[in-house]
Amino acid sequence: MFERILICTDFSDGFQRLSQFTSSLKLAGIREIVFLHVVPLWEKGIVTKVDNEKVEQAETELAKAIGESPSDVKVTIEVQSGKAVDTILKVAQSHDSQLIILGSQSRSILTEKLVGSTMADLSRQTKIPLLVIRPQLLSVYTTEELSLRCQHLFRSLLIPYNDTKTSNYVLQQVKQLAEQQSDRYLQECELCWVLEDNNSSKSPRRVLPEQAEERLSQIQAELETVNLQVKTHIQEGNPVTEVLQTAVMANISAIAVSSGTIGKLQEWLVSSFGAEILRQSWYPVLFFPLTD
Known part of the structure; x- marks a missing residue:
């Protein structure tokens, strides 16, 4: 199936919680996991720069969440600053990811057109399969339930x-x-x-x-x-x-x-x-x- 996956999280979606289940994901055939958080560029007037403080905070949060992972599962943390879709595509390519996992809120066509959708933009810009999961599911699963879900992902x-x-x-x-x-x-x-x-x-x-x-x-x-x-x-x-x-x-x-x-x-x-x-x-x- 998919051995190299990219998990995207903005921390509000709960996908960083999957960092606690690398052993369970291994049972689904996954051997390499990249956790990606994209920090928006800091903008003030015409000045645009990387928000280093938020980048460091995100790196610390992900590292703490991941802790010790199984030795036979390679876990990488990527925290980068920029536009979400462009960064996801770049990181997926650099790690040769076979699957991108991300969250998506339920929305109408009109809402999607007006406010945009990372999932929709990715779907037409990449050839890599996407596994789209409602963030609400990750919120309500108990640890035991989420472990089983990760084991039987496909x-x-x-x-x-x-x-x-x-x-x-x-x-x-x-x-x-x-x-x-x-x-x-x-x-x-x-x-x-x-x-x-x-x-x-x-x-x-x-x-x-x-x-x-x-x-x-x-x-x-x-x-x-x-x-x-x-x-x-x-x-x-x-x-x-x-x-x-x-x-x-x-x-x-x-x-x-x-x-x-x-x-x-x-x-x-x-x-x-x-x-x-x-x-x-x-x-x-x-x-x-x-x-x-």
């Missing part, structure tokens, strides 16, 4: 599927991760195909239930060849609503999605499925940036 994925370029891309990425993993960190996948409601007899379905069932059976067989346990679901309704409802009853670690339009004009016109899952899901979302 164990079971819910994959929304509808035979489009985007969903096939996610499937390809998941299969590749399963093929390359050194142990069974990823064990299970649940495929969910939502057929949108069609109450008009004049407008036939694009995909019939039996066609969806046949395609999912093919995918199930394909994923089982890489030692994954696979379940399939076919439902009717609104795709976002039904996938989130499925997540409630499924025993999953994260929802795996992608999108090629986040932050682009198309999102103003018709929000993509992947973008809406990122905005609405309270479950962790494993996001694969769609490469051209």
Whole structure:
């Protein structure tokens, strides 16, 4: 799976708490962890400079939180001053990170456009997968619960599927991760195909239930060849609503999605499925940036 990860924290999101669970993250296959905190540049009038005092404070806080880490897990602290997205991209590249973990608040398209979103900006500027987690989850987990969550970070994925370029891309990425993993960190996948409601007899379905069932059976067989346990679901309704409802009853670690339009004009016109899952899901979302 992912052996080298970058965990971003602004200290208000609680992600620095993960520094206490490096042993648990090791059980998820992680061997190198970089904790990154970005300090905004100090600005007064036209003068811009590094806020050295806040940088030192952040370094001290992270070092104290991390303490002693397992000898076979490499833990690095990065505190840098600058713009958040630019710094995250630079640090991820310098450490050859395979996954970026960050928090994201639930928000609308309008709010995202007006105030910005680190997650949205990253999703269209990097090819590195993102694991997006609601900060509120980290706040309410007990130590025991968070330890288990870290151990099973990728164990079971819910994959929304509808035979489009985007969903096939996610499937390809998941299969590749399963093929390359050194142990069974990823064990299970649940495929969910939502057929949108069609109450008009004049407008036939694009995909019939039996066609969806046949395609999912093919995918199930394909994923089982890489030692994954696979379940399939076919439902009717609104795709976002039904996938989130499925997540409630499924025993999953994260929802795996992608999108090629986040932050682009198309999102103003018709929000993509992947973008809406990122905005609405309270479950962790494993996001694969769609490469051209």
